[in-house]
Amino acid sequence: MSNNRKAAIIGGGVIGGGWAARFLLSGWNVSVFDPDPEAPRKVAEVLANARAALPALADVPMPEEGTLTFEDSIHDAVEGADYIQESISERLDLKHRVYAQIQQSAPHVPMGSSTSGFKPSQLQENAANPATIFVAHPFNPVYLLPLAEIVPSDKNDSGVIENAKEILREIGMFPLHVRKEIDAHIADRFLEAVWREALWLVKDGVATTEEIDEAIRMGFGLRWGQMGLFETYRIAGGEAGMKHFLDQFGPCLSWPWTRLMDVPEYNDELVELIAGQSDAQSGMHSIRDLERIRDRNLIGFMRVLKDSNWGAGKVLLEHDARRRATAPDPTPETAAPMVMAHMQVLPGWIDYNGHMTESRYLFASSETCDAFLRHIGAGLDYVAGGHSYYTAESHILHAGEAKLGDRLTGSVQVLSADEKRLHLFIRIQRGDTLVASIEQMLLHVDMKAGKTCAAKPAVLDRLMPIAEAHKALERPAAAGRFVGAPRG
Numbered sequence: 001m002s003n004n005r006k007a008a009i010i011g012g013g014v015i016g017g018g019w020a021a022r023f024l025l026s027g028w029n030v031s032v033f034d035p036d037p038e039a040p041r042k043v044a045e046v047l048a049n050a051r052a053a054l055p056a057l058a059d060v061p062m063p064e065e066g067t068l069t070f071e072d073s074i075h076d077a078v079e080g081a082d083y084i085q086e087s088i089s090e091r092l093d094l095k096h097r098v099y100a101q102i103q104q105s106a107p108h109v110p111m112g113s114s115t116s117g118f119k120p121s122q123l124q125e126n127a128a129n130p131a132t133i134f135v136a137h138p139f140n141p142v143y144l145l146p147l148a149e150i151v152p153s154d155k156n157d158s159g160v161i162e163n164a165k166e167i168l169r170e171i172g173m174f175p176l177h178v179r180k181e182i183d184a185h186i187a188d189r190f191l192e193a194v195w196r197e198a199l200w201l202v203k204d205g206v207a208t209t210e211e212i213d214e215a216i217r218m219g220f221g222l223r224w225g226q227m228g229l230f231e232t233y234r235i236a237g238g239e240a241g242m243k244h245f246l247d248q249f250g251p252c253l254s255w256p257w258t259r260l261m262d263v264p265e266y267n268d269e270l271v272e273l274i275a276g277q278s279d280a281q282s283g284m285h286s287i288r289d290l291e292r293i294r295d296r297n298l299i300g301f302m303r304v305l306k307d308s309n310w311g312a313g314k315v316l317l318e319h320d321a322r323r324r325a326t327a328p329d330p331t332p333e334t335a336a337p338m339v340m341a342h343m344q345v346l347p348g349w350i351d352y353n354g355h356m357t358e359s360r361y362l363f364a365s366s367e368t369c370d371a372f373l374r375h376i377g378a379g380l381d382y383v384a385g386g387h388s389y390y391t392a393e394s395h396i397l398h399a400g401e402a403k404l405g406d407r408l409t410g411s412v413q414v415l416s417a418d419e420k421r422l423h424l425f426i427r428i429q430r431g432d433t434l435v436a437s438i439e440q441m442l443l444h445v446d447m448k449a450g451k452t453c454a455a456k457p458a459v460l461d462r463l464m465p466i467a468e469a470h471k472a473l474e475r476p477a478a479a480g481r482f483v484g485a486p487r488g
């Protein structure tokens with residue numbers, strides 16, 4: 001089920017399509033308004049990329065995707081919306097005209113603008129309700145990159161801004177509150193500085209577009225993606241850190257190391273030069289191919305950051321934790337196998353045969369078993385007290401295939417239990433279809449002594465009634481099976 005909240009996306013180009021995809025894949029319903037007849041096709045292509053990419057960053061099931069509609073008017077798109085994101089072309093007069101129409105129908109709904117550089121006070125000029133208009137500047141691809149610069153003016157209601165930041169966190173983003181409005185916010189001032197410098201280098205014949213890209217991606221681009229600018233330079237100062245760095249490189253400020261006081265003239269000659277070199281460099285790939293290559297690289301990079309709980313990876317981990325915390329608690333019936341875990345088959349779980357790889361069945365079983373252990377009071381707090389259940393034996397029986405995106409459940413049937421032993425039968429199912437069963441024998445252990453021992457009474461008090469109730473269940477035919485294929 002979607003979360004029944006609605007985001008209205010006004011302007012369905014590169015950025016509007018990215019916002020639509022992020023909201024949809026976070027369970028929101030999305031209405032798009034864009035007069036371009038090609039907009040539905042373009043949004044569908046961005047959405048296809050997002051579906052292939054965003055789930056690869058999650059380690060908890062994604063919510064059910066919301067419903068996407070295209071509307072013929074701004075009025076219909078914003079009707080009933082909980083949040084509006086404007087992503088039309090970067091023209092102030094156009095944005096003002098569109099805001100007047102939006103606020104005729106939805107004057108009180110928070111509205112973020114994707115503007116790359118207009119200040120919120122400029123966007124709010126002559127608006128019916130300036131308090132709800134603010135900058136929410138994302139980065140392409142919006143469905144993967146977490147940053148959204150949130151820039152309010154003094155006309156904004158702080159409640160609206162805090163609520164918008166919360167909505168963005170909920171869809172997995174990192175809202176960076178820009179405290180003081182300024183043209184081009186924070187990040188685009190850097191991008192613009194680097195862009196202007198690069199245009200000069202090409203125009204002056206110092207480097208080609210390709211050489212500039214190599215200079216970035218073989219070197220400082222890799223550093224920036226995980227440490228930013230100041231942390232990187234702090235390390236470059238050696239043991240004495242930033243102070244030594246400044247002492248050494250401070251004088252460069254007065255050397256001719258930049259041409260930023262000047263910009264190249266924007267004319268046909270410059271456009272020909274840059275576009276021609278760029279075509280020669282990358283024209284062999286379609287834009288869609290480049291988008292997919294970019295997404296795969298970003299996923300790999302962000303997954304590494306997630307493994308080390310660092311930078312953008314920290315945002316991903318926090319988002320998983322938030323989803324886990326808001327997932328409904330299992331309230332398993334003891335009169336039947338108890339559904340303890342809900343999972344989704346993610347891209348990293350797929351092997352070269354195109355289906356869920358073997359190790360993930362053990363993972364799915366382990367997630368299910370851990371949830372059951374938490375349920376009987378043998379979770380992490382119990383382990384911290386020096387006791388735990390260790391697995392002594394597992395037997396996986398593959399009964400079907402699970403494919404990318406399948407939603408799976410893991411249920412537990414207790415075959416037998418005593419003070420020390422816990423014999424489980426775990427079923428991994430897609431709906432009613434059994435995909436695999438795992439028979440598992442666990443032993444209760446005193447971790448310090450490295451020996452089996454009786455479980456604590458509090459655990460046994462919860463476990464034994466379940467074991468008793470499960471005696472009434474039919475014993476699974478696969479329980480006690482040995483490894484071997486029946487002869488046909």
Ligand SMILES: NC(=O)C1=CN([C@@H]2O[C@H](COP(=O)(O)OP(=O)(O)OC[C@H]3O[C@@H](n4cnc5c(N)ncnc54)[C@H](O)[C@@H]3O)[C@@H](O)[C@H]2O)C=CC1
Pocket residue numbers: 010011012013014015016033034035036039086087088089090091094098114115116117137138139140
């Ligand atoms: N392309 C980029 O890298 C980034 C762009 N932005 C900002 O996002 C906004 C949109 O940029 P892009 O998506 O790149 O442009 P785009 O040209 O891909 O899309 C703009 C869309 O707005 C639609 N549009 C024009 N007038 C409209 C109206 N009256 N009502 C509804 N839709 C209308 C156009 O048909 C078009 O589909 C701009 O403010 C831009 O500065 C922000 C971050 C990055």
Ligand SMILES: C[N+](C)(C)CC(=O)CC(=O)[O-]
Pocket residue numbers: 115116138139140188191
């Ligand atoms: C070039 N740009 C100003 C539109 C860039 C942005 O606004 C952010 C981005 O995604 O690079």
